[in-house]
Amino acid sequence: xxxxxxxxxxxxxxxxxxxxxxxxxxxxDDYEIIIRGDExxxxxxxxxxxxxxxxxxxxxxxxxxxxxxxLQAAANVLEDxxxxxxxxxxxxxxxxxRMPSHYPTGNESQYVEGVVGCNMGYRREVFDTIGxxxxxxxxxxxxxxxxxxxxKEYPVYYEPEMGVVHPYADGIIDYWRKQYRFGPAxxxxxxQNGKTDRNIIKELLNPLWYFNSDPKTLPVYxxxxxxxxxxxxxxxxxxxxxxxxxxx
Numbered sequence: 001x002x003x004x005x006x007x008x009x010x011x012x013x014x015x016x017x018x019x020x021x022x023x024x025x026x027x028x029d030d031y032e033i034i035i036r037g038d039e040x041x042x043x044x045x046x047x048x049x050x051x052x053x054x055x056x057x058x059x060x061x062x063x064x065x066x067x068x069x070x071l072q073a074a075a076n077v078l079e080d081x082x083x084x085x086x087x088x089x090x091x092x093x094x095x096x097x098r099m100p101s102h103y104p105t106g107n108e109s110q111y112v113e114g115v116v117g118c119n120m121g122y123r124r125e126v127f128d129t130i131g132x133x134x135x136x137x138x139x140x141x142x143x144x145x146x147x148x149x150x151x152k153e154y155p156v157y158y159e160p161e162m163g164v165v166h167p168y169a170d171g172i173i174d175y176w177r178k179q180y181r182f183g184p185a186x187x188x189x190x191x192q193n194g195k196t197d198r199n200i201i202k203e204l205l206n207p208l209w210y211f212n213s214d215p216k217t218l219p220v221y222x223x224x225x226x227x228x229x230x231x232x233x234x235x236x237x238x239x240x241x242x243x244x245x246x247x248x
Contacts, residue, residue: 001054002030002054003051003054003072003075004030004032004054005031005032005034005052005056005057005058005075005155006023006031006033006034006058007036007045007049007052007058007059007060007102007178008036008061008062009036009038009044009048009059009062010035010036010037010062011037012019014035016062017062018062018149019060019065020033021068021185022070023066025122026069026070026071027072030149031054032052032053032063032096032158033217034048034052036048037195038053040135040138041137041140041144042134042135042136042137042138043133043135045059045109045133046135046195049082049127049132052124055124056074056078056123056124058074058084058086058120058121058162059117059118059119059121060118061117061118061164061166064162064164064166065165065166066164066230067087068160069161069164072157073161073163074121075163076227077093077121077157077159077161078122078123078175081123081157081159082123082126082155083120083121083123083126083154083157083241084113084115084120084121084158084159084161084162084243085112085115085116085119085120085157085158085159085161086120086158086159086162086163086190087106087119087160087163087164088116088118088163088164088166089166089167090167091163091165091167092167092170092223094218095172095217095220096172096175097206098134098214098216103162106158106160106162107160109158109159109160109161111155111156112158113151113156113228114144114145114156115143115147115156115172117142117143118164118196119162120143121163126150126153126154130146130150132146132246133145134147136188137188138184138185139181139184139185140186141180141182141185141188142182144189145192158163175220176224176227176241179224179227179231180231181231182232183235184230184231184240186231186235186243187225187236190214191241200236201230201233201236204233210229211220
């Protein structure tokens with residue numbers, strides 16, 4: 001049985017997965033790679049957990065580049081912690097690099113409130129206790145909803161040594177496209193939190209929702225917010241924000 005199971009959700013060919021060559025160069029070799037391409041990220045994550053042989057399970061995106069010592073750091077921290085948020089750095093210094101303010105980037109290990117789906121780790125016991133990712137999320141927010149359930153039982157530990165370089169988006173157009181894709185998951189989360197259609201529409205009509213506090217990113221952010229609003233309205237109108245199945 002491998003000490004560490006690495007789950008990668010992707011539809012890419014193996015030679016296109018950015019993290020694999022870095023893992024092959026690692027001195028740490030007690031690990032297995034599990035690649036899942038199931039429809040829906042949540043379902044793929046769940047199937048990866050079920051396939052994993054190890055008790056320590058990490059999730060890393062196919063376009064994330066692990067830092068030196070990633071595997072050893074993951075194995076070490078999951079020896080003592082049950083839920084781990086890894087460090088995430090956006091490459092470059094352009095407009096998009098300023099957008100993901102939720103990325104954990106500090107250099108001090110500490111307990112935190114959440115994780116980022118592109119780099120996170122769990123002990124198997126967490127899934128045995130909490131359940132799996134909610135498969136109603138086809139794309140986006142599945143890790144956010146999951147960690148809200150997890151935090152009721154386990155603390156979340158941030159480990160900067162378990163770090164990756166990961167682009168939030170490949171450019172401005174890709175950022176806008178990504179915001180549009182979040183629409184259905186946004187509506188599903190809002191419904192989970194008890195919001196009515198009227199509540200949701202009222203939020204979308206609030207001009208402040210389309211602004212942020214950074215003048216350098218404001219134009220890009222505003223267009224992204226509009227894209228997300230259009231997608232939310234379409235999801236509400238077509239009633240297509242809930243996917244088949246659930247992992248609760």
